[in-house]
Amino acid sequence: AVVSTQSGHYGRGTPIVREVALTTVQKLSKEIPRQLFRISIQCAVGGKVQARADVKPVRKDVTKDLYGGDKTRAQKLIKQQAEGKKKLRATGKIKIPRDVFRNL
Numbered sequence: 344a345v346v347s348t349q350s351g352h353y354g355r356g357t358p359i360v361r362e363v364a365l366t367t368v369q370k371l372s373k374e375i376p377r378q379l380f381r382i383s384i385q386c387a388v389g390g391k392v393q394a395r396a397d398v399k400p401v402r403k404d405v406t407k408d409l410y411g412g413d414k415t416r417a418q419k420l421i422k423q424q425a426e427g428k429k430k431l432r433a434t435g436k437i438k439i440p441r442d443v444f445r446n447l
Contacts (some may be wrong), residue, residue, distance in 0.1 A: 364393035367447070372396040374443040380432040400428065 364386035371384050375398050382398040405420040 356403050360388055361393050364388065366396040368396045370447055371443065372398050375437075375439055376445050377401045378435070378437060380435055382437055 368384050368386050375382065375384070375397060377400060379401055381400050384396050384398065385392050386394045403425050406417045409417050409420075415417070
């Protein structure tokens, strides 16, 4: 949704702009499919962030084959997964289907 910032009632930081930004961000966060890493969605007006939401990542259960014994092996696998997600977040590309924009 596009809200004019020329009128005094719809200027930056007003409750109406925040409400529209929040609803838009919530719709986007529900429509965008989960990726391998966390996606942050922000709505900014005039350089000021009005609303923010995150899309949670898909997680693979890396400890499913481990049972009993020492916890350090499970902790090591979870740590390796977290490091991989961090690296992927820095270089990964977000795939947004066309239907997301149609449904907005």
